Amino acid sequence: MRVRSRRVFDEAEGDLTPMIDMTFQLIAFFMVLVNFTQAEQDARVDLPASKLAKPPEVQQEQPLTIQLAKIAGSDSNFMALVGGEEIEVGQELEGILQRERRAFGRMGRPTKSVIVIVRAHKDVPTGKVQEVIEMCQREGFERFRLRAKEDDG
Amino acid sequence: MKIRGKSSNKNDKIELQMTPMIDIVFQLLVFFIMTFNVVAQEGDFNIRMPAIGAPQDQLEEIEKQTLKVRMRANDAGDLIELKLNDAVLSGGGNPFANLHNKILSKVQDAGGPDEAANLLEVEFECDYDLKYNNVIEAITAVSGSRSRDSDKIQRLIENIKFAPPKKKAGS
Secondary structure, X not given: OOOOOOOOOOOOOOOOHHHHHHHHHHHHHXXXXXXXXXXXXXXXXXXXXXXXXXXXXXXXXXOEEEEEEEOOOOOOOEEEEEOOEEEOOOHHHHHHHXXXXXXXXXXXXXXXXXXXXXXXXXXXXXXXXXHHHHHHHHOOOOEEEEEEEEOOX | OOOOOOOOOOOOOOOOOOHHHHHHHHHHHHHHHHHOOOOOOEEEXXXXXXXXXOOHHHOOOOOOEEEEEEEEEOOOOOEEEEEEOOEEOOOOOOHHHHHXXXXXXXXXXXXXXXXXXXXXXXXXXXXXXXXXXXXXXXXXXXHEEEOOOOOOEEEOOOOEEEXXXXXXXXX
16 A cells, blocks of 8 residues: 655745834834924034033924025025025015014014024124124014034033 | 535635735835934023114113123134133133133122122124134033033023124225
8 A cells, every 4th residue: 555645835934023013113213203394404504512502491482493504515605594495694584584573473473572593504604693683683583592502522 | 416516615814915015114114214314402592682772771770790702713714812801711721611710700709600690791792704603612601511420501691692793804
């Protein structure tokens, strides 16, 4: 009697469930951290570092952020950025500040109470920063904050 | 003759195809990794600068002693001289460390940071071309210090203002 042994071919199956779990964890992590808007933190602004720079504990009510960024390819030219718009520091910026003043007025916020955050590149001439502050003062803004990045060194 | 048709085995396993879902999940993961951007923490220094032409009675009643910090720059915008009132602090060592030590002794003479907040203020007078980096270092030096061991910040003077910038003659 010929006995034929049955050959059983088993398929090797890897369990992918833990890998999918980890992948979803990573996706959730990056989704929470992703920030698509660069309007308030332009990469062209390299802030000066300071050991005392700590994030404010109290979130301020919608501030006005003015950035002074270095123009690529130029050693001495800097442009202002307000809400993502590139503006020359001069009459154009004055016009934007007037527009912002009117906008805050419509929201019922006097310019005295509005905080102006100045994010300036570390190589900007100080005089230019002061010109921007002066323009803001002419529109009635009084509260200013100079922003710096944290220095861990 | 009873013909039994092939009936579906009720115990058959329904298998879901996971491969397309894993593909899409990895696509999303790569997308989010590519758009992830690590930024350093940022902090603010407060300056109070009244609107131009503000009436006198809106200003603070108590007259504060003003400590004038004068910073001069070369054509490249680098700091070449730092003075506190008439004392030159950029002669030797780190000028900002010297400034910090001088401010510290002024605050101690005034009776501590709480009293200094009412009595002392710092006015910065900078050359137009001075790089902004130097101003932030100077503000850091007069505002306080942070010990390496703990996160505590020792505050010094927080009343800071700016004098109009000095432009070089001929510019």
